[in-house]
Amino acid sequence: xxxxxxxxxxxxxxxDMLTQGVGHGVMKIERVHLAIADETFGxxxxxxxxxxxxxxxxxxxxxxxxxxYRSVSLAATGAGLAMGSDPKTFRPAKCTGV
Amino acid sequence: xPSNPMSRWQHHTSAIASGFFxxxxxxxxxxxxxxxxxxxxxTELDLAHPEIDxxxxxxxxxxxxxxxxxxxxxxxxxxxxxxxxxxSSSVQxxxxxxxxxxxxxxxxxxxxxxxxxMLEKLVxxxxxxxTRLILLGHSMGGLVIRGAxxxxxxxxxxxxxxxxxxVYIGAPHDGSWLAKGAHSMAGMLNxxxxxxxxxxxxxxxxxxxxxxxxxxxxxxxxxxxxPPLLPDTRHYVICGLLxxxxxxxxxxxxxxxxxxxxxxxxQEKSGWQLAGVATFPGVDHLRLAHHPDVANQLQxxxx
Numbered sequence: 001x002x003x004x005x006x007x008x009x010x011x012x013x014x015x016d017m018l019t020q021g022v023g024h025g026v027m028k029i030e031r032v033h034l035a036i037a038d039e040t041f042g043x044x045x046x047x048x049x050x051x052x053x054x055x056x057x058x059x060x061x062x063x064x065x066x067x068x069y070r071s072v073s074l075a076a077t078g079a080g081l082a083m084g085s086d087p088k089t090f091r092p093a094k095c096t097g098v
Numbered sequence: 099x100p101s102n103p104m105s106r107w108q109h110h111t112s113a114i115a116s117g118f119f120x121x122x123x124x125x126x127x128x129x130x131x132x133x134x135x136x137x138x139x140x141t142e143l144d145l146a147h148p149e150i151d152x153x154x155x156x157x158x159x160x161x162x163x164x165x166x167x168x169x170x171x172x173x174x175x176x177x178x179x180x181x182x183x184x185x186s187s188s189v190q191x192x193x194x195x196x197x198x199x200x201x202x203x204x205x206x207x208x209x210x211x212x213x214x215x216m217l218e219k220l221v222x223x224x225x226x227x228x229t230r231l232i233l234l235g236h237s238m239g240g241l242v243i244r245g246a247x248x249x250x251x252x253x254x255x256x257x258x259x260x261x262x263x264x265v266y267i268g269a270p271h272d273g274s275w276l277a278k279g280a281h282s283m284a285g286m287l288n289x290x291x292x293x294x295x296x297x298x299x300x301x302x303x304x305x306x307x308x309x310x311x312x313x314x315x316x317x318x319x320x321x322x323x324x325p326p327l328l329p330d331t332r333h334y335v336i337c338g339l340l341x342x343x344x345x346x347x348x349x350x351x352x353x354x355x356x357x358x359x360x361x362x363x364x365q366e367k368s369g370w371q372l373a374g375v376a377t378f379p380g381v382d383h384l385r386l387a388h389h390p391d392v393a394n395q396l397q398x399x400x401x
Contacts, residue, residue: 013130
């Protein structure tokens, strides 16, 4: 395999790892964000003054957040596919000295 | 896209990525996964037809540790000298210095099996009859040696009869405190009811099989009784300690930074008969792979 193919493969591999990482990482961040927000909304729901609105705000907050995070995740996955970092096309890189 | 050969930072990035996620990268056939190779003077050997100038009958094969590359063996302030090449000038008939490069995120037993197969091919095709085989393993590399010995014994490989010396340099035979800590932390966080704590546990759990094996020094495919050290081979252990004073508490807490002295010596193993044990206070885990004092010790043991 030529140096050019090695470089090309390496960058495709990097793109695959990064896009997969962003795609999955964003979903983890979504869970952390919503779980922490639930703690706050839980307190607001126990306060009589904020109780009527907290449920509505929680639903809209979670909905908007999910939409944002999943859009980023989808975009990352799409970017990975667009860059051609498809495992079916990967070939092992030839070993060269460092 | 650049067309020049891969640079040093790219090789190191691949090694680090392989250490963390090597099994996952391999399953995706991702080119970042480091492929198994035996190198001589920075060039990959063709195992079927190894072309080497001045091939000697004694081979010294150095096996690096987690997230490392073969460059870890280069002694500082030398022209690319390593433990293997330093032996060459002292051992009668010379020593051919070979280094292994492998994906450190794969399960250790699989790397051991592949190393065993590789050595079998190598001794068969070597330009001159192989009379002596020396294996040096740093950190995870020490466990890979044990995995290869086990795989070779099971398969009845011929190279085991040529193996004279195994040197385990900072190898976590009883596990690494950091890998144990990661294992415990992930288990504890995964049991928490809060989702944000579980996520941290899940992220820690993304670590490769290779790292998981380091928590207990595992080199077998399935849990079970570990085979003893090969009886007809000399086994040596080298340990490092962070502080220069042996009694400094930091040595008891962290050992050489990643491996405790007791784990490197396999103190929890029964029936170990070691031909030599040496501890180097003030030499940390990484420097054990390229330290002049260690080189002198190896000369004393192996020449």
